Amino acid sequence: MTKLSVNINKIATIRNARGGELPSVTEAAVKLQEFGAQGITVHPRPDERHITRKDVYDLKPLVHTEFNIEGNPHRPFIDLVLAIKPEQVTLVPDAEDAITSNAGWDCRVHKGFLQNVIAEFKAAGIRTSIFLDPDPEMVLHAQETGADRIELYTEAYARMYLNDPEAAVLPYVETAREAERLGLGVNAGHDLSLENLKYFAQNIPNLLEVSIGHALISEALYMGLENTVQAYLKRLAVW
Numbered sequence: 001m002t003k004l005s006v007n008i009n010k011i012a013t014i015r016n017a018r019g020g021e022l023p024s025v026t027e028a029a030v031k032l033q034e035f036g037a038q039g040i041t042v043h044p045r046p047d048e049r050h051i052t053r054k055d056v057y058d059l060k061p062l063v064h065t066e067f068n069i070e071g072n073p074h075r076p077f078i079d080l081v082l083a084i085k086p087e088q089v090t091l092v093p094d095a096e097d098a099i100t101s102n103a104g105w106d107c108r109v110h111k112g113f114l115q116n117v118i119a120e121f122k123a124a125g126i127r128t129s130i131f132l133d134p135d136p137e138m139v140l141h142a143q144e145t146g147a148d149r150i151e152l153y154t155e156a157y158a159r160m161y162l163n164d165p166e167a168a169v170l171p172y173v174e175t176a177r178e179a180e181r182l183g184l185g186v187n188a189g190h191d192l193s194l195e196n197l198k199y200f201a202q203n204i205p206n207l208l209e210v211s212i213g214h215a216l217i218s219e220a221l222y223m224g225l226e227n228t229v230q231a232y233l234k235r236l237a238v239w
């Protein structure tokens with residue numbers, strides 16, 4: 001079964017447009033879990049453009065499914081995650097000025113750094129996942145960091161899916177197979193949507209979790225959060 005973790009960054013984006021608490025990030029997390037979400041993902045960025053550090057503390061007691069915190073592991077992020085102790089931390093090499101995450105790790109170049117950071121999280125009992133481009137050759141280096149899982153960065157898949165779904169998914173299938181061979185779990189995320197999710201889930205072996213935010217929250221503007229979560233869960237029930 002592939003778990004659906006809903007990324008609620010965009011709820012915070014709308015809230016922050018006016019200050020105040022509307023819409024409420026915590027209420028959204030509670031409702032999403034009631035509606036069937038099997039996890040909540042947040043990506044607190046250093047500029048707090050959406051999710052704030054306070055949000056992460058406020059969410060901790062309310063997330064009874066799986067709490068996944070994503071981010072670039074600079075010291076303040078590491079300390080935040082160690083204080084919260086979520087079920088999973090996903091390490092993403094995003095630049096502070098990037099509009100969104102735009103690349104996976106080069107685990108060959110950053111192996112020593114990742115090994116140290118991952119060892120800290122592991123000592124605290126937090127599962128670790130690292131954001132990776134679909135490149136089977138990078139998987140061995142990812143495994144050598146000590147990570148438990150990889151998260152496949154699916155932006156390229158989402159972009160190519162409409163024109164050529166088979167070609168779009170192929171590098172992801174190969175990367176997931178290599179991860180399976182090396183004993184790493186496989187998550188995926190970025191630009192997954194109601195339109196492209198089912199084909200991805202059908203083709204990726206042992207896909208453990210998808211984290212979806214931008215499209216899901218956008219679709220919920222038309223369909224409502226409950227219908228939208230249910231529609232995503234149906235797309236994941238592919239076997």
Ligand SMILES: CC(=O)[C@@H](O)[C@H](O)COP(=O)(O)O
Pocket residue numbers: 007009010042043070092099100101131189190191213
């Ligand atoms: C790690 C990742 O892929 C991202 O999708 C991310 O969590 C989204 O971040 P923004 O909501 O800031 O674009």
Ligand SMILES: NCC(=O)COP(=O)(O)O
Pocket residue numbers: 007041070151188189190191192211212213214215216
């Ligand atoms: N890890 C990916 C994620 O959490 C959501 O990405 P997106 O659906 O907002 O592109």
